[in-house]
Amino acid sequence: MLVAYMLQFLDKQTLSSSTIMGIITDLKLHGSQYSWASSCFYFGYLFATYPVSLILIKFPLGKSLSIMFLIWAIILACHAAAKNFATLMVTRFFLGIAEASISPGFSLITSLWYRTSEQPWRHGLWFCGNSLSSVFSGLIGYGIYHIHDSLASWKWLFIIFGILTFVWGLVLLWRLPDSPRNAKFISEKEKKIAMHRLRANQAGFKSNKLELSQIKEALLDYKTWLVAVYSLTTNIPNGGSLAFSSLILEGFGFSVLNTFLMGIPMGIVIFLFVLSTTYLSSKLPNARCLIIAAVNVISITGAVVIYTCDTIGAKYAGLCLMQVFSSGMPLSMALVSSNIGGFTKRATVITCLFTCYCAGNIIGPQLFFAREAPRYKVITPISLKLVIDPG
Known part of the structure; x- marks a missing residue:
């Protein structure tokens, strides 16, 4: 799951990386078209969220996820055939549909294999694929940029990442189990032990039956909406920073190649925060919400540093800190998987x-206006007055 999550996040970053390889110029994107292309992915994700949840309930979990992962890889490679804004929007929309199963599916798998006390750390382990993708995408992107061929380098980026993802999708189809009951790599005795371990969770086992009473119970539970609103508010900056991170770094004054390389330390910072926060939440009782609050305070501090400081070093440090909020995402998923009883309710x-996750990521890129590139520093009425009349 860690490798799969690394590949799918790396795939999502390809659009951001392609901006400094010339996709905006080649496809003649102008105004807010790039922002809409980034948001369109999450429209597809949002459209598929509910149908995918039904698929994950009604059909074998591991096989469903593997097939969606293979479809994702094919659609990603098709990005290289995009000719204009319209074709890019179509591929982004269908890529979002294919991706809608991955995160919720992995969270459900985690809940079927591990006790509640073990789940934050396990969520963190596969979620680390996000940060590792930042490391590898910089190195791979650096190499792909040196390809000189009839195809533009940004097209090779989508093709190569698509092939890598497809190969790993075949591995998932072969090895990813639906549940401990049918895992081929453990014995019958170990299957019984695995099922017995989960009885302490009192959260129910995988069932292919859709329980309407559990759906109603979930929608009427105020805790459901507390988690949902958290997901919305944190993913507004996530959508913007994911789509525009390469352009922001380039705006600091880095060359194209150095922009790729400067993304590596950012990935390492997030990797360390994800591991440390999820490990602490597994060891400290009733600390998950406090840790989530703490990482968000750190991110806000990073955003303030970027906004107020003028030196490149300080801005880069602020950008690294601003990304720390993403380490709260696996903790929020662990809150759901370890505290919600009943598979349908969960x-x-x-x-x-993830519906609110999509909404936040749709809103985020729309807050980056083309007229403010490359700094994207919104001019508010107050700051405008200071420019006109410093007194």
Whole structure:
């Protein structure tokens, strides 16, 4: 799951990386078209969130996820055939549909294999694929940029990442189990032990039956909406920073190649925060919400540093800190998977969480206006008055 999550996040970053390889010029994107292309991915994700939740309930979990992962890889490679804004929007929309199963599906798998006390750390382990993708995408992107061929380098980026993802999708189809009951790599005795371990969770086992009463219970539970609103508010900056991170770094004054390389330390920072916060939450009782609050305070501090400081070093440090909020995402998923009883209810709450995840990521890129490139420093009425009349 860690490698799969690394690949799918790396795939999502390809659009951001392609901006400094010339996709905006080649496809003649102008105004807010790039922002809409980034947001369109999450429209597809949002459209598919509920149908995918039904698929994950009704069909074998591991096989469903593997097939969606293979479809994702094919659609990603098709980005290289985009000719204009319209074709890019179509591919982004269908890529979002294919991706809608991955995060909620992995969270459900984690809940089927591990006790509640073990789940934050396990969520953190596969979620680390996000930060590792930042490291590898910089190195791979650096190499791909040196390809000189009839195809533009940004097209090779989508093709190569698509092939890598497809190969790993075949591995998932072969090895990713639906549940401990049918895992081929453990014995019958170990299957019984795995099922017995989960009885302490009192959260129910995987069932292919859709329980309407559990859906109603989930939608009427105020805790469902607390988690959902958290997901919305944190993913507004996530959507913007994911889509525009390469352009922001380039705006600091880095060359194209150095922009790729400067993304590596950012990935390492997030990797360390994800590991440390999820490990601490597994060891400290009732600390998950406090840790989530703490990482968000750090991110806000980073955003203030970027906004107020003028030196490149300080801005870069602020950008690294600003990304720390993403380490709260695996903790929020662990809150759901370890505290919600009943498989249908758990799947419903996860659906609500990722619906708001989509909404936040749709809003985020729209807050970056083309006229403010490359700094994207919004001029408010107060700051405008200071420019006109410093007194």
